[in-house]
Amino acid sequence: MDIIPIDLPLDLPAPLWFLKFALVAFFLLHILFINFMIGGTVWTVFLRMLSKEDPFWGRVARDIGNTVTVNKSLAVVLGVAPLLAISLVYTQFFYSSNNITAPLWLSIIWLVPIAFIALYIYKYTWDSPTYSMRFKYFWGLLAVAIFAFVPFIFLANINLMLYPDQWKNVYNFWQAIWVPNVIPRYLHFMNASFAISGFFAYGYFHFKGKNKPEDKAYYARAKRLGMKWALYATTLQMIFGVLNYVTLPMVADSTMVLVLIVCSVIFAGIVVYLLSLNLYADKNVHHLWIFTAILIVVSLMATMRHVVRENALKEPNKILANKTAIYQAKFASFMKTYSPSGEIKVSGVTIFQEVCTACHAIDKKLVGPPMQYAIDKYRDDREAMITFVNNPKKINKDYPVMPKPPISTAEVAMVVDYLLNLEVGKHEQ
Amino acid sequence: MNNKKMPLILGGLSITWIVVVIALVYGSHLVIHRFGPLPEQPIKFSHTVHVNKLNLECLYCHETAEKSIHATIPKSDVCFACHEDADVDNPEVEKLLAMLKKKGEIDWQRVYKVKDHVYFTHRVHTVVAKLDCQECHGPVENMSVAIRASGGSSDRGFLEMGWCVTCHKKRGAPRECITCHK
Numbered sequence: 322m323d324i325i326p327i328d329l330p331l332d333l334p335a336p337l338w339f340l341k342f343a344l345v346a347f348f349l350l351h352i353l354f355i356n357f358m359i360g361g362t363v364w365t366v367f368l369r370m371l372s373k374e375d376p377f378w379g380r381v382a383r384d385i386g387n388t389v390t391v392n393k394s395l396a397v398v399l400g401v402a403p404l405l406a407i408s409l410v411y412t413q414f415f416y417s418s419n420n421i422t423a424p425l426w427l428s429i430i431w432l433v434p435i436a437f438i439a440l441y442i443y444k445y446t447w448d449s450p451t452y453s454m455r456f457k458y459f460w461g462l463l464a465v466a467i468f469a470f471v472p473f474i475f476l477a478n479i480n481l482m483l484y485p486d487q488w489k490n491v492y493n494f495w496q497a498i499w500v501p502n503v504i505p506r507y508l509h510f511m512n513a514s515f516a517i518s519g520f521f522a523y524g525y526f527h528f529k530g531k532n533k534p535e536d537k538a539y540y541a542r543a544k545r546l547g548m549k550w551a552l553y554a555t556t557l558q559m560i561f562g563v564l565n566y567v568t569l570p571m572v573a574d575s576t577m578v579l580v581l582i583v584c585s586v587i588f589a590g591i592v593v594y595l596l597s598l599n600l601y602a603d604k605n606v607h608h609l610w611i612f613t614a615i616l617i618v619v620s621l622m623a624t625m626r627h628v629v630r631e632n633a634l635k636e637p638n639k640i641l642a643n644k645t646a647i648y649q650a651k652f653a654s655f656m657k658t659y660s661p662s663g664e665i666k667v668s669g670v671t672i673f674q675e676v677c678t679a680c681h682a683i684d685k686k687l688v689g690p691p692m693q694y695a696i697d698k699y700r701d702d703r704e705a706m707i708t709f710v711n712n713p714k715k716i717n718k719d720y721p722v723m724p725k726p727p728i729s730t731a732e733v734a735m736v737v738d739y740l741l742n743l744e745v746g747k748h749e750q
Numbered sequence: 751m752n753n754k755k756m757p758l759i760l761g762g763l764s765i766t767w768i769v770v771v772i773a774l775v776y777g778s779h780l781v782i783h784r785f786g787p788l789p790e791q792p793i794k795f796s797h798t799v800h801v802n803k804l805n806l807e808c809l810y811c812h813e814t815a816e817k818s819i820h821a822t823i824p825k826s827d828v829c830f831a832c833h834e835d836a837d838v839d840n841p842e843v844e845k846l847l848a849m850l851k852k853k854g855e856i857d858w859q860r861v862y863k864v865k866d867h868v869y870f871t872h873r874v875h876t877v878v879a880k881l882d883c884q885e886c887h888g889p890v891e892n893m894s895v896a897i898r899a900s901g902g903s904s905d906r907g908f909l910e911m912g913w914c915v916t917c918h919k920k921r922g923a924p925r926e927c928i929t930c931h932k
């Protein structure tokens with residue numbers, strides 16, 4: 322953890338609580354649309370493969386595909402705010418993990434546009450007889466592959482920033498993915514993408530179907546499909562969610578994390594129940610209840626994620642603050658000695674007061690002997706005093722061994738000269 | 751199946767799901783914290799004050815780090831040598847002096863430890879391998895409370911073998927079993 326950079330002595334542009342709130346809130350919105358985008362891309366490609374058996378699948382695949390290109394734009398736009406906020410609030414940690422995973426981190430710049438172009442090619446060649454199915458599926462699968470890989474890059478980076486004790490062991494992305502608990506987080510996230518995109522499909526087909534009563538059967542079936550995705554993937558989170566938690570590093574966990582997870586599970590259970598009623602008990606639970614419950618789940622999860630981050634960075638933040646305070650004190654001390662002409666303005670009395678008075682007084686015992694004792698002893702042997710201060714040894718059983726002072730030999734000489742020239746009773750202290 | 755019973759069945763299944771998941775989550779919490787909380791020290795000793803401000807070197811207090819298998823936590827006379835007179839108005843120093851008067855020694859809690867079947871020697875790592883203390887113990891000079899900065903992230907209290915082996919591998923140090931398991 323000694324490679325945590327020092328903090329920057331700049332005021333934040335907004336109160337810290339506001340930036341953290343913005344980070345959590347905007348990240349939640351961003352990740353919901355990322356879930357829509359990833360899940361939707363998978364469905365639009367793989368459901369299309371079933372369209373030979375039943376044209377319903379092809380139609381659903383196409384309708385979902387039309388939403389993905391919109392969702393992806395919203396996902397990107399909503400990602401700007403949390404990216405800026407995290408850079409402001411956790412600068413030293415985020416910057417450091419960015420550096421360690423730099424090549425892959427920066428590859429997002431070209432990977433994501435390629436995925437978007439692939440999606441557009443897949444979407445706009447849908448009905449074209451010019452292109453083979455193989456061509457169309459190639460672009461669709463390329464988008465799926467990139468969308469499956471890019472979250473890995475984000476997760477490896479975001480996870481690494483929480484554990485500065487790992488930075489010395491990790492040199493690149495491929496090592497970062499093995500830092501706990503990137504892989505369980507990734508699996509949990511991907512399953513969540515299927516669940517959340519299921520909720521999206523449920524809502525989308527529900528509202529689209531309201532305006533198309535002539536196509537009621539299709540929209541009812543598509544809506545049920547969305548509910549099933551949502552139900553099965555949410556139920557499966559009992560595996561991926563628990564795996565994610567049990568592999569969480571100890572420093573990131575706390576009672577608050579446990580409480581938030583338990584509350585999320587309760588509301589997720591309510592979602593599972595309500596969806597089951599709609600699907601298997603012929604009930605017609607209003608979508609508002611279901612969406613409210615899942616919104617509570619994701620909000621609790623987003624909060625829990627932030628608490629995990631704060632827990633993990635609690636001690637590193639203290640180290641950061643200490644390092645920064647020490648650096649600023651040394652810098653202030655340096656500035657006292659600096660002048661444009663390069664002249665050192667420090668005097669022996671200044672050094673003595675800043676460095677030696679923690680343990681020495683002129684005329685009384687503190688930790689070390691009174692300086693008057695040393696003055697009397699070395700009055701005629703300046704060099705011996707300088708030698709001793711540069712290399713202290715235990716010579717007096719009544720006092721502890723003196724630590725070597727953090728000053729140069731030249732500065733030691735200035736202090737010795739100051740002390741040996743002190744007039745008795747007229748010292749500055 | 752009787753449609754009237756279906757909501758009850760689904761309700762029962764959902765509650766079961768909730769209970770099972772919460773049980774798994776709580777079990778995970780226990781697994782994460784299986785070695786108990788971090789040890790609380792009897793006195794709030796700040797390395798950052800003693801090292802950064804007073805420029806004490808590690809060996810000033812941990813005298814045997816270059817001589818023996820143990821680095822040792824300093825005995826009370828090391829603290830008393832300075833604090834008999836220094837900073838006596840500090841509440842933590844008052845506590846220190848009161849403890850020394852009553853018990854003679856301070857009941858410091860180890861932050862780093864190895865299991866009984868592991869042979870670890872400080873002397874080899876500091877003198878032979880010439881490792882800085884911070885290499886394993888992190889930036890102790892910047893810690894106001896001593897924490898375990900490395901050694902594996904999931905095993906509270908004990909250094910993990912995987913962490914040791916990784917460093918041995920990186921530095922070409924011996925990795926035979928008998929090196930550490932005598």
